[in-house]
Amino acid sequence: MRIVPFIISALVATGLIIVLNLQLPVGGNKTPRLGYFLSPQIGFWQNAESVNTNYNNDIKLTGLESKVEVYIDDRLVPHIYADQENDAYYVQGYLHAKFRLWQMEFQTHLAGGRVSEIFGKERLYVDRFFRRLGMVYGAENTQEYVEKNNPEMKSSIEAYAKGVNAYISSLKPEQIPFEYKLLDYQPEAWSAKKTYLFQMFMSYDLTGRGASTDLQMTNAKNYFGYQDFNQLFSNIKDSLDPIIPKGTVYAKPSINPIMPKDVDSAYLNNNAPNTTATAPFIPNKNNGSNNWAVAGSKTKSGRPILCNDPHLGLNMPSLWYELQITTPTHSTYGASFPGSPAVIIGFNDSIAWGVTNAGRDVLDYYEMKFKDSSKQEYWYNGAWKKATTRKEVIKVKDSADQVEDIAMTVFGPVMYDNMYKNSSTEGKYLALRWTAHEASKGLLPFYLLNRARNYDDYLVAISNWYNTGQNFVFASKTGDIAIKQQAAFVARWSRQGDFIMPGIDSSYAWQGMIPTEENPMIKNPIRGFVSSANQESTDTSYPYYLGAGSNFPIYRGIIINRMLTAMNAITPTDMQLLQMNNYHVFAEMARPVLLKYLSKASLNAEEKKYVDILANWNLNADINEKGATVFNAIWDSTEAAIYKDEFAAAKLNLGWPDDPILLESLLRDSAYTFIDNIGTSNKMETIDDVVLEGLKKAVTKLAALEKENKLEWGKFKDTKVVHWLKIPALSRMHLPIGGGRHMINATTEDHGPSWRMIVHLTDEIEAYCVYPGGQNGNPGSKYYDTFIDSWANGKYYQILFLKKEDAPKHKKVKWLMTFTQA
Amino acid sequence: MKFFSSIILTAILAYALGLYTTLPWWGFAITSFVVALSIHQTPFKSFLSGFLGLFLLWVVLATIIDINNEHILATKVAQILPLGGSYMAVIGLTGLLGGLVSGFASLAASYSRKA
Numbered sequence: 001m002r003i004v005p006f007i008i009s010a011l012v013a014t015g016l017i018i019v020l021n022l023q024l025p026v027g028g029n030k031t032p033r034l035g036y037f038l039s040p041q042i043g044f045w046q047n048a049e050s051v052n053t054n055y056n057n058d059i060k061l062t063g064l065e066s067k068v069e070v071y072i073d074d075r076l077v078p079h080i081y082a083d084q085e086n087d088a089y090y091v092q093g094y095l096h097a098k099f100r101l102w103q104m105e106f107q108t109h110l111a112g113g114r115v116s117e118i119f120g121k122e123r124l125y126v127d128r129f130f131r132r133l134g135m136v137y138g139a140e141n142t143q144e145y146v147e148k149n150n151p152e153m154k155s156s157i158e159a160y161a162k163g164v165n166a167y168i169s170s171l172k173p174e175q176i177p178f179e180y181k182l183l184d185y186q187p188e189a190w191s192a193k194k195t196y197l198f199q200m201f202m203s204y205d206l207t208g209r210g211a212s213t214d215l216q217m218t219n220a221k222n223y224f225g226y227q228d229f230n231q232l233f234s235n236i237k238d239s240l241d242p243i244i245p246k247g248t249v250y251a252k253p254s255i256n257p258i259m260p261k262d263v264d265s266a267y268l269n270n271n272a273p274n275t276t277a278t279a280p281f282i283p284n285k286n287n288g289s290n291n292w293a294v295a296g297s298k299t300k301s302g303r304p305i306l307c308n309d310p311h312l313g314l315n316m317p318s319l320w321y322e323l324q325i326t327t328p329t330h331s332t333y334g335a336s337f338p339g340s341p342a343v344i345i346g347f348n349d350s351i352a353w354g355v356t357n358a359g360r361d362v363l364d365y366y367e368m369k370f371k372d373s374s375k376q377e378y379w380y381n382g383a384w385k386k387a388t389t390r391k392e393v394i395k396v397k398d399s400a401d402q403v404e405d406i407a408m409t410v411f412g413p414v415m416y417d418n419m420y421k422n423s424s425t426e427g428k429y430l431a432l433r434w435t436a437h438e439a440s441k442g443l444l445p446f447y448l449l450n451r452a453r454n455y456d457d458y459l460v461a462i463s464n465w466y467n468t469g470q471n472f473v474f475a476s477k478t479g480d481i482a483i484k485q486q487a488a489f490v491a492r493w494s495r496q497g498d499f500i501m502p503g504i505d506s507s508y509a510w511q512g513m514i515p516t517e518e519n520p521m522i523k524n525p526i527r528g529f530v531s532s533a534n535q536e537s538t539d540t541s542y543p544y545y546l547g548a549g550s551n552f553p554i555y556r557g558i559i560i561n562r563m564l565t566a567m568n569a570i571t572p573t574d575m576q577l578l579q580m581n582n583y584h585v586f587a588e589m590a591r592p593v594l595l596k597y598l599s600k601a602s603l604n605a606e607e608k609k610y611v612d613i614l615a616n617w618n619l620n621a622d623i624n625e626k627g628a629t630v631f632n633a634i635w636d637s638t639e640a641a642i643y644k645d646e647f648a649a650a651k652l653n654l655g656w657p658d659d660p661i662l663l664e665s666l667l668r669d670s671a672y673t674f675i676d677n678i679g680t681s682n683k684m685e686t687i688d689d690v691v692l693e694g695l696k697k698a699v700t701k702l703a704a705l706e707k708e709n710k711l712e713w714g715k716f717k718d719t720k721v722v723h724w725l726k727i728p729a730l731s732r733m734h735l736p737i738g739g740g741r742h743m744i745n746a747t748t749e750d751h752g753p754s755w756r757m758i759v760h761l762t763d764e765i766e767a768y769c770v771y772p773g774g775q776n777g778n779p780g781s782k783y784y785d786t787f788i789d790s791w792a793n794g795k796y797y798q799i800l801f802l803k804k805e806d807a808p809k810h811k812k813v814k815w816l817m818t819f820t821q822a
Numbered sequence: 823m824k825f826f827s828s829i830i831l832t833a834i835l836a837y838a839l840g841l842y843t844t845l846p847w848w849g850f851a852i853t854s855f856v857v858a859l860s861i862h863q864t865p866f867k868s869f870l871s872g873f874l875g876l877f878l879l880w881v882v883l884a885t886i887i888d889i890n891n892e893h894i895l896a897t898k899v900a901q902i903l904p905l906g907g908s909y910m911a912v913i914g915l916t917g918l919l920g921g922l923v924s925g926f927a928s929l930a931a932s933y934s935r936k937a
Binding site: 001002005006009010012013016017020021031034035036038039040041042043044045046047048049050051052173178182727728729730779780781782784 | 883916920
């Protein structure tokens with residue numbers, strides 16, 4: 001034996017193994033364990049699916065009541081046929097897991113404040129935020145309620161969980177999804193609770209902005225004073241075209257919320273000098289959607305057509321998974337959420353439905369007065385009241401646990417306190433009241449919509465929807481169309497909850513919830529269509545306060561209603577074109593204002609060139625239009641010229657006023673107060689000055705863009721669909737698609753129509769859909785991004801709404817999976 | 823002859839290990855060691871046959887998978903690692919890492935025998 005060379009070579013071999021078995025830090029990130037990751041027999045290569053993968057399979061599992069057949073079509077959409085309701089959800093769980101396991105677990109880890117378990121302490125701020133927001137608390141409340149009161153929901157969710165777990169336990173180590181290997185962790189068992197956490201994730205995405213905007217609005221109100229604030233953030237919008245047509249007469253309200261007597265001194269004008277916390281992140285402002293239904297009177301066939309495109313973050317794998325579920329009670333097709341049973345947006349053989357976000361305020365802050373920093377007692381209605389404590393333990397990879405002790409008050413959890421603050425909070429105690437915390441019936445409305453046969457069923461189904469306001473649009477084969485804004489909405493007095501409210505007594509508490517019959521709704525209107533696009537649901541004659549106007553974008557609603565009013569003999573193809581419509585109605589209204597003031601100015605050649613592009617633009621934000629980029633730049637710079645001086649001087653986190661407020665202020669009054677630059681004490685700027693200043697700034701930016709060859713709208717906007725881990729290689733970048741904010745095709749840089757659906761309610765339902773993603777969440781599958789190019793190009797797939805007897809021989813059906821009891 | 827049988831044996835045993843056991847990815851270091859211990863060669867040849875056994879096994883396995891996958895995933899991994907988006911580079915790196923670990927295990931085995 002040659003000792004020295006032996007020891008050296010053995011050490012080299014061992015050293016190599018050790019190094020290749022470690023996650024090495026590289027530029028702020030960590031590599032996968034390279035030896036493991038690259039090993040062809042267990043590493044990532046095992047996720048590189050053959051492009052000719054055969055999905056046929058006979059799967060034997062425990063927990064099924066009878067045989068389930070799943071026919072899979074050429075787009076990898078499964079059509080599930082089950083004899084038992086729960087078996088259908090069991091198999092749905094199995095399929096979600098098979099194609100989307102990593103994403104399902106990741107989203108619920110995010111919602112449940114557990115990403116530190118994967119990433120370590122760098123992401124602790126994410127977990128602390130979600131724990132303190134009460135995400136787990138809310139999920140537990142709804143789970144407890146549903147399990148006590150809705151046995152069929154309970155068993156559906158449990159069957160679904162069993163299906164997910166059946167798949168997880170069938171996985172060999174080399175079969176776990178790619179992302180686990182990349183980040184080096186293992187999937188864990190699924191549970192019913194995760195379905196409730198997923199629902200909280202959606203509640204947060206759709207209504208959680210209030211957790212930040214209420215703080216920003218409070219900052220703005222305190223800084224500007226209520227009078228100026230009310231002008232900057234006015235709730236009046238002249239051009240609003242509400243969901244329920246103007247002039248509709250509303251019944252007398254059954255609740256008359258009473259404004260507290262001290263509202264002026266203690267609330268609106270208590271310009272507290274100290275400022276408030278802002279959240280580390282905030283749901284996208286553009287989270288919204290379009291939906292509409294046209295009656296037979298306006299269609300070529302004489303049958304209704306229903307359309308929906310929910311606008312959410314554009315992620316890969318997609319939030320949505322397409323499928324058909326058929327049982328003896330129903331046959332339903334549509335988009336489902338990996339993580340939840342049933343179809344969320346879709347249709348069955350009788351009706352179709354869709355949703356948009358209502359934007360109503362369902363989240364408020366109360367400032368609490370605690371006896372001391374131990375948070376044991378708080379002052380409420382003239383006495384010290386005991387608070388309970390909720391302990392949230394956050395596990396952190398390679399670090400000690402982080403424990404959050406959250407005081408619980410009559411209003412809800414104290415989100416911000418002496419232990420959770422930033423430099424600007426100064427230790428305020430802010431309790432959060434949010435409808436998403438409260439026990440609700442969870443997914444029951446969707447469970448019932450999946451089975452609804454007519455308008456009455458639809459009304460009953462959605463009346464069970466509590467947490468986050470949604471506009472449920474409806475159409476039936478029998479010719480009814482309807483839309484209803486539904487949730488448990490707070491009966492508010494004007495401006496109640498727009499700012500942090502005093503929490504020392506019950507005078508600012510919620511005084512009641514609006515009965516569902518009094519929620520805005522309309523059925524079979526004379527105009528022959530119903531629609532919603534996140535605008536205010538009613539005009540001011542509705543007896544309840546809807547919430548701050550900045551929650552409601554109005555321009556998509558205006559153009560949708562204008563187009564639908566003008567359209568007749570509508571076909572599904574017309575509806576496809578409408579969903580892809582890039583007409584910029586906001587620019588239609590704002591451009592004349594800009595041009596009016598610019599036409600008077602003396603411009604140099606370069607400035608004149610861009611003004612000409614703007615003036616000659618056809619108002620469509622198509623990919624090759626330079627005018628859209630020019631408009632965008634000039635408007636943004638003008639807005640900055642008007643507001644930046646005031647807002648920058650505040651040195652606070654303040655949201656800026658929305659586009660309609662500025663535009664309508666300029667249309668109403670060219671001497672708008674905020675036009676003057678407060679930085680120039682000796683000069684009073686006019687609107688001519690600020691628009692010219694806006695142009696000059698814009699021209700610098702535009703010239704730079706033009707040099708880079710990015711003046712065309714599509715190139716400038718540069719839409720992408722991004723993997724949840726923000727890894728470009730797993731994303732689709734530089735997609736050629738027009739549209740944007742304020743347009744029906746609401747596709748911005750990384751946000752937009754996450755599912756487009758058109759359902760023509762003919763005898764044999766004719767439906768079309770497309771979403772920016774693919775059915776298989778595995779980045780190594782050719783079905784990972786199958787639909788993205790079609791989505792960008794405005795192409796739709798005709799949906800295969802398949803009867804069981806036609807499935808075996810249908811030419812588009814490629815595979816059959818059968819599930820039987822082991 | 824010894825050289826080629828070493829290569830083949832190293833590859834076959836490593837493959838079988840991956841197929842029939844749940845040993846970690848480096849389990850083949852043991853079999854490569856055993857092969858080099860059983861088939862006596864000079865240290866250089868031991869290293870080379872150990873290296874080539876795993877290099878060839880991993881390159882062949884990865885290539886078959888990659889061709890069936892039409893390079894979809896390897897191209898993405900080649901951007902993440904980063905290897906300039908080249909699936910060939912990922913295959914090469916795969917073979918190299920497996921080969922080095924195996925080669926040094928074989929070398930150690932060779933030195934551990936009486937000269």
